[in-house]
Amino acid sequence: MKRHQYRADALIEVLHKAQELYGHLTEDRLLAIAHSLHLPPSRVYGVATFYHFFSLTPQGEHSCTVCLGTACYVKGAMELLATLETESGLRAGSTSADGKLSLLTARCLGACGIAPAVIVDGNVAGHADPEVMRARVRALLDED
Amino acid sequence: MEFQDLQIMAEQERSRRKAIRIHCCTSSGCQASGALELFHQLQAAVEAAGQSERVDIVGVGCMGFCGQGPMVSVEADGVLFEHVRPEQAPEIIASLDGGPCNVKQGDHAHPFFARQLHIVRRNGGVIDPERIEEYIAVGGYQALYHVLHEMSPAEVIDAITRSGLRGRGGAGYPTGLKWATVAKSPGERKFVICNGDEGDPGAFMDRSILESDPHLILEGMSIAAYAVGADQGYLYVRGEYPLAIARLQKAIAQARKHDLLGSQIFDTSFNFRVDIRVGAGAFVCGEETALIASIEGRRGQPRPRPPYPAEHGLWGYPTLINNVETFGNIAPIITNGADWYAGIGTERSKGTKVFALTGKVRNTGLIEVPMGMTIREIVEELGGGTPDGTPVKGVQTGGPSGGCIPEALFDTPVDYESLAEVGSIMGSGGMVVMDATTNMVEIARFYMEFCMDESCGKCVPCRTGTVQMYRLLSKISAGQATAADLATLEQLCHLLRETSLCGLGQSAPNPVQSTLRYFREEYERLLRKRVTINLTSR
Ligand SMILES: Cc1cc2nc3c(=O)[nH]c(=O)nc-3n(C[C@H](O)[C@H](O)[C@H](O)COP(=O)(O)O)c2cc1C
Numbered sequence A: 001m002k003r004h005q006y007r008a009d010a011l012i013e014v015l016h017k018a019q020e021l022y023g024h025l026t027e028d029r030l031l032a033i034a035h036s037l038h039l040p041p042s043r044v045y046g047v048a049t050f051y052h053f054f055s056l057t058p059q060g061e062h063s064c065t066v067c068l069g070t071a072c073y074v075k076g077a078m079e080l081l082a083t084l085e086t087e088s089g090l091r092a093g094s095t096s097a098d099g100k101l102s103l104l105t106a107r108c109l110g111a112c113g114i115a116p117a118v119i120v121d122g123n124v125a126g127h128a129d130p131e132v133m134r135a136r137v138r139a140l141l142d143e144d
Numbered sequence B: 001m002e003f004q005d006l007q008i009m010a011e012q013e014r015s016r017r018k019a020i021r022i023h024c025c026t027s028s029g030c031q032a033s034g035a036l037e038l039f040h041q042l043q044a045a046v047e048a049a050g051q052s053e054r055v056d057i058v059g060v061g062c063m064g065f066c067g068q069g070p071m072v073s074v075e076a077d078g079v080l081f082e083h084v085r086p087e088q089a090p091e092i093i094a095s096l097d098g099g100p101c102n103v104k105q106g107d108h109a110h111p112f113f114a115r116q117l118h119i120v121r122r123n124g125g126v127i128d129p130e131r132i133e134e135y136i137a138v139g140g141y142q143a144l145y146h147v148l149h150e151m152s153p154a155e156v157i158d159a160i161t162r163s164g165l166r167g168r169g170g171a172g173y174p175t176g177l178k179w180a181t182v183a184k185s186p187g188e189r190k191f192v193i194c195n196g197d198e199g200d201p202g203a204f205m206d207r208s209i210l211e212s213d214p215h216l217i218l219e220g221m222s223i224a225a226y227a228v229g230a231d232q233g234y235l236y237v238r239g240e241y242p243l244a245i246a247r248l249q250k251a252i253a254q255a256r257k258h259d260l261l262g263s264q265i266f267d268t269s270f271n272f273r274v275d276i277r278v279g280a281g282a283f284v285c286g287e288e289t290a291l292i293a294s295i296e297g298r299r300g301q302p303r304p305r306p307p308y309p310a311e312h313g314l315w316g317y318p319t320l321i322n323n324v325e326t327f328g329n330i331a332p333i334i335t336n337g338a339d340w341y342a343g344i345g346t347e348r349s350k351g352t353k354v355f356a357l358t359g360k361v362r363n364t365g366l367i368e369v370p371m372g373m374t375i376r377e378i379v380e381e382l383g384g385g386t387p388d389g390t391p392v393k394g395v396q397t398g399g400p401s402g403g404c405i406p407e408a409l410f411d412t413p414v415d416y417e418s419l420a421e422v423g424s425i426m427g428s429g430g431m432v433v434m435d436a437t438t439n440m441v442e443i444a445r446f447y448m449e450f451c452m453d454e455s456c457g458k459c460v461p462c463r464t465g466t467v468q469m470y471r472l473l474s475k476i477s478a479g480q481a482t483a484a485d486l487a488t489l490e491q492l493c494h495l496l497r498e499t500s501l502c503g504l505g506q507s508a509p510n511p512v513q514s515t516l517r518y519f520r521e522e523y524e525r526l527l528r529k530r531v532t533i534n535l536t537s538r
């Protein structure tokens, strides 16, 4: 925050940084941010909930994000997602009870040339095959 | 930095080049296909073969043929390798001296390459985007020098106006006119913003340009800043594009180090700083007033225009906002002249357009073609038709604000007016090809869901209208709807178009209307076979 000189317009940059450091944003952290940027908490909360990027709940240790953008959709992303939902027992957008895996969706990762695209723990995989992805998700869930 | 210094740097860079230069694409698309590992293996193979004196392995930006990645090319003889696996690296190095090589080779004479015309993407896949020296070696920053020393701001604006360049962010507003408005708006300060939010699903042109040639955009922004009288710029980039952000950060640091950004650039009184702002996943932030709100640290909600940002923009100051690709055209126009640019394209749409060709098409990737090429040429010649050779059904352009164009209209040339006439838009340049297996009602439903999720919630028609339309489309899709539902859907289309606050709501009906216009039978087939009760005649 010091880097941004406690300026109110740095709010989004600060939220990015906080999420990067802690994984997700808790109410306490939002309050602390509001306090030091001299902003009303409602403003901070409003911004944090407006943008899809910020998460107010903890994310799983691993994440698997399936792109549902048009190019991926046309190339069978829905079937891919359904396979992974069945395999993990998770609905898209949720995290397993043991905190192992979050199954997420995205709208275009900009990797449409290699559709369908999936991000596993930050690495993009292209031409994703349901069977291969099913095995990867299984491996993430079973790992200890 | 003086002009001579630029030339010296360029000369030094050229003279340190080795006899053979091998390009390995290290952009996002190819990275996802394992390009980084390949890059290291190529370096190791050069070393193992004792060829380090002679061969250079260079990580370059996107070559365009992302579906065939990872891509490797040998500069001098123009050999192109596709789908290269890391373990094939030694084979490629051995092939330089005539060794046998079974790596799949691409063909430069293929229409996918041969029919393109590269202006914005001319350095893509040719230079290392992480080294400013390479950009300078291909003539980079000379246009900026020329502008600062030999042209007045008014002359720059005149050149851009005469070139006929129109905004590539979707609406196609004449760029010269926009610059002139900002230049003449009174304000103590002015800002230049580059819109790199690229939220349309199925589009990745801007990402690829930013990753492959970041200095081209910085140079374009600097020229714009000089023309309109701004001293601060912002590059707004989607958070989903980490590689583009990293490369831009590097590029800005290098430009600063060489005094190409900062104070007294090229020993003139021109000062210009650029900062990056990272988006946080909201499609509506691509809309200019929402984007400005987001840079100010607020929720990205659009506000009614006028006043336009050109008069009342960032923190209330006159602000120029252009798309990435628009800025990418600036330096080439200055270098080659407005007349050269105006000679490319059609009567009202000049220059080239970059498209992301994806979906059910054999050759997927990025293409840059002159305006006026027909959709048929793009899909069938460059794209090579569908992978299994079945007929193409249609193509979707313009993302959630665009429409579906049926095969029967494929002779439509791509220019702003012609695409609007057939009920779609140029948009940012996504082109998703669809075949017989693609369900058009589902596509319309998909885009409506997108607009519903992305509606910022500020205006009622968009916030609730998209929900209603989505429900109706779901009902139709499930075979539960009646003809009356379809009529309601059509009414809602008009309502949203007429009454929404910003472009998101106004254009949200486009995918529905265009699929209804060309593929109505797909909707009707799904309607319940039930006599509709006419309530009014009761
Ligand atoms: C909902 C919505 C989303 C938009 N998204 C983008 C975008 O992702 N990138 C972009 O350059 N312009 C986008 N625009 C257009 C911008 O508002 C603006 O017109 C454009 O950045 C101007 O640049 P140009 O004149 O160079 O095209 C969007 C507009 C709307 C209404």
Ligand code: FES
Pocket (backbone or CB within 6 Å): A067, A068, A069, A070, A071, A072, A073, A107, A108, A109, A110, A111, A112, A113, A115, A116, A117, B201, B202, B203
């Ligand atoms: S649509 Fe999936 S990466 Fe673009």
